[in-house]
Amino acid sequence: MFARPVNEKVTLDRINQFCGWKNLKPRSFVVPSRRATTLCDNLWTPVDRSCIQLEVFSSTERLSFVEATKKSFRATQVGESFGPSWSTHWFKLSYVIPSYMEGQEIHLLWDSNSEALVWSLDGQPLQGLTGGAGDMVRYDMKISDAAKKEEKGTLFIEMACNGLFGNGAGGTEEPPEPNRQFQLSEAAIAVFRRDIWNILCDLTILRDMASSLPKGNPWRERALIVANAVVNEFSFQDKKRISKCRDILSNFLKQKNGDGQASIVAIGHCHIDTAWLWPYDETIRKCARSWSSQLRNMEMFPSYKFACSQAQQYDWVKIHYPQLWSRILEKVKSNHFVPVGGTWVEMDCNLPNGESLVRQFLFGQKFFEKEFQMKTKVFWLPDTFGYAPQLPQIIKGSDMSYFVTQKMSWNRYNKFPYSSFIWEGLDGSKVLAHFPPADTYNSLGTVHEALLSVSNNQEIGVYNASLMLFGHGDGGGGPTPAMLESLSRMRDLASLPQVHLDRTPTQFFEEMQKHQDELPIWFGELYLEDHRGTLTSQSFVKRNNRRAEEMMKEIEALYSILYAVYDVSYPHETINQLWKYILLNQFHDVLPGSSIGDVYKDVRVYYKKIFEQGKELLNKGLGLLSRGGLNKVAPELVLGVETSCITLEEPSTVSNNSDKTENAVSLEERELDIRISNGKVVAIIDKNGRLCSLRLGDLDREFISPGQFGNNLVLYEDIPTAFDAWNVEAYSDDKPLPIQQPPQYKILANEPGKAAIQFSYSIGENSTLNQVVQLCAGSNMLEFKNRCYWNESFKMLRVEFPTTIRSDRVAYETQFGYVTRPNHRNTTWEAAKFEVCGHRFCDISEPGFGLALLNDSKYGYSAKGSTLRLTLLRSPKSPDKECDIGDHAFSYAVLPHVPDFPCEQVFTAAHKLNREAGEESDWLPRSVAKGKTVFNISVESDDGRNGILISSLKKAEERNALILRVYESLGRHCTGIIRLAQQLPVVDVEAVNLLEEKQCQSSADYSVPVFRSRDHVRVSLRPFQIVSLQFQLG
């Protein structure tokens, strides 16, 4: 029908120029002199600025619509600039439709080179706009399908002085420029040429088929021929020829696939970071901008599905935008706005402890249940920096079965081998996982990406479907009409995968489930081979998070007992509010330390509230115990929250300062070194503060490698190639910077109860470290308590303990257990794990004994052979140039032990170090010599190795019951007994899931046999199993 053009490349260039856009961005890439000839440049014509009137009111605050629109406005016009960064400018835009636009489709055009939200006169958020020259722009909003002559209208536009990626000076990840100005470069109404738009969208599909299908594919050739014919036929002046072009294109686009074509479930999405290069408050507005835009898309594309995660963001919109919220609820009901994720925020999955992860899901799913009368089956977390090995069990326990991410495509060493697979956790729990093969959560919906979704789908022969997450992400924005037009045309078009816009993620997985027997299995953690600096950056957040987690355990245990035994009301609302603050700060750019400085100002405010209110709760509760405020109790009681028991005890009448301290400590200052010993542990520290020797008293065994030193503080150059706060590179190991000056030292304590030596170091250019090395009577743990003033640039401080222990692996504490990782670099997979996450300890063991390196607030470990290393501080300069500059307090410790790990005493020591950590915990109940136990909940395993640990004791969310959550920590099958104090009025006990629901069919592998007698419950656990027991109270 049409002749074949002579030269493919020239023809493609011609078609491309005729279209005039790239990446479906509705602004031309063509030079100005040629713009009259392109489709893209003729979409809005004519453009009329004269028929609008503009007024503005400016504010440095983020006001509500009602507050802002009451203010007095002044006249303004296109061309004026507005600032500074983060300020807001409310525009009142009044228009009169000129008579020549009568009957036409009319759009508002707006470009403030920033983010903006259009409001109706009566305060309804209508649509978000993104200005500027980036790829994520959105300049226009339809205001009429067929305008009436002289029709008048008024809109408000809330212009925020930030881009989609904040206000980075000279680069996205750079710290914000405080005084950015944003020019209003367009404000107009225009006739939208839908006839040209349709041709442009059709032709773009053909253009992309002609360039992206493999050479030799007949459809590639055919698309080029037809597209070229359309360019030949087209005329801006002749409507008949435009219509003929549409016919030619439609005839091509209606050609269908045969059977067996691969399929894509395309899900609209806008990944909105809850804080990152902008503060939390701006995120609230980003949600309104992005989500209102998606509601408009749903009007234009009735089958379109948009998936949206993070209960916290929903909650913000519910509070701040009630009108928008009610429209969203309608779309949730009709299954177009699809809640996914099931967590409070899209949290970091390395650093929060097990109980925090459980609460992320509990708060997320409960919110969905309350507001949407549904729970999601899909754990949706496209963008966090690695996934802990207990997540499959936690996902299952939260009544979910499916997992979506694409982050593993960021691996910088090894390509993750699967797209659709079964993810098996530490305990054997399995979930279906899918990594969208387009390798992005921000697809543009192009032909190229659709083809990549097929060619990069590793399981294409087993299950030939994949998910495509499309829409502008990171800062939000979401899908544009152009993306939806593009994907709609690929519903069933010969040679392209079939794109389904009308299916949900759950439907995708239900289909995948039919193939589960054929899918590969990935066991254990999903270690991200990138962003390892996030284990250390912004160390105050890590420290506060750890302290807050410890505090909540105390508060909940205390009030559970007060509630169940002493009839004191349980402060559920305050406790849940504190949890919500903690969970919010676990967002995947906040806790990892990759946000701008302004975010951390807010974060500090939240932690202040957490600790002030938490302390008040604790004091109040403990006061009831100590003042005899509970009339059923005689004198004063001490709360004990230990790894496997929770107790109330009467203080001992025996003095704590008995001369006959068991394992009393001795300190001997010698010519070159200092020897401290308590009978259990013997340590020799030289006068440079280095640990020369560490022995267990009853074991003829040296733990520190001969000729080397433990507690070796080493400064490293730490200059990543990009993403300062995110990345630590392996090459930093090659550039240690010696700490030159020997420290000053003094003996701080030399008593039977404790020996302590203080070393004062000067480190790097501008930093100082005061370290107290301490050994207490009766303890196996040699502690190093640090106060540091840190003021470095691109340096990293580590402490290293070269040991004599030979093993090919090191164990690291993770949520509800531990994970082992190789400590060698045999293959690229192992070499990539040069810096890994560990919670309160890591451990290297030989059969019979081992050494643990513990900490009270750090997460970055880097074991190398027999040497254990802990990263203490970093000094990245972007996106926060002040990151970690200032004062720090942290402790670490070494614990030589018999027998080898896994053993209970490492967990016990980790608990002790953390419970007594720093001044933030000074107000926690101190361990005192305890007397008679008057109340006790304890867990004992049958063989005496106490590996079943308590994660939490809390009141049930909805019932008159307590929830005791325990887990098997040692990695073995285990039976045990949970003993309950007589005072607990328990009438029934049953195992519930993490949402505190009764066992249902889908969580059958989560069940646990429970047999109860009068004062105890027998449990039987598989390795690393988490069990939540609900004690119904009478």
Ligand SMILES: [Zn+2]
């Ligand atoms: Zn993100």
